[in-house]
Amino acid sequence: MEISFAGKRALVTGAGKGIGRATALALARCGAKVTAVTRTQADLNTLVQECESITPVCVDLADWGSTEAAIQDVGPIDLLVNNAACANLQPFLEVTPDQFDQSFSVNVKAVLHVSQIVARGMKARGSGGSIVNVSSQASQCALRDHAVYCSTKGALDMLTKVMALELGPHQIRVNSVNPTVVMTEMGRLGWSDPEKSKTMTSRIPLGRFAEVEDVVNSILFLLSDKSNMTNGVTLPVDGGFLAC
């Protein structure tokens, strides 16, 4: 299936590393004009070295005011990927208010905020658009030490559905991808221990974790007009984990 984003303008958050970085590069390869948002300038420098058509924006998405200032002037956006997130893992009884607030600020509040800014522009132009939120299998299945992370992703799934409901009439589609473990920096944090990873892979019918490209391909599909009638779905990219 050939997907072209020629003439489209895309914004990807958390584009410095992992899934977000690969998504930004894939969108650029498919012809989109990409704005890459993340908080570490060094990552943006190497990203632009790798693909000089990408426009870098450095901001900490946990900061509402700085995000407003940074995103407001990026220009019209047709495709938005809300990918940035943090995973602060700790046992339920040890969760602190700071970890809770930091996680919800980035994983949920920033998604709402960036989407508001982008969707207001889409609505005003009347040109429609597509938004993909990067959620997780953790939104729908309890995982040890993931109380806050699971809660943020559960909230994100509902945010996706309400956005789909309210933005649909403006021809703005909103969907999420819900991957299983991917061995990025974040994935290694939680799943490097061979015992833990063996237990997890044994619960995935396909018997393996997802590759970054597995997730990127699903994101591209949901952004593209190949999924024109798909709105408000939470698409597992999990080898069947959530089906069992």
Ligand code: NDP
């Ligand atoms: P990585 O940790 O590899 O990359 C996350 C990116 O987001 C980094 O560039 C990071 O920047 C950026 N980021 C984080 N916080 C902020 C912030 N406050 N402001 C701006 N940028 C920020 O994660 P993944 O690629 O693995 O994860 C991408 C998405 O996929 C996330 O939503 C995650 O929850 C989801 N996911 C990941 C899974 C996995 O196993 N890896 C499984 C299921 C879902 P910096 O490094 O500078 O902090």
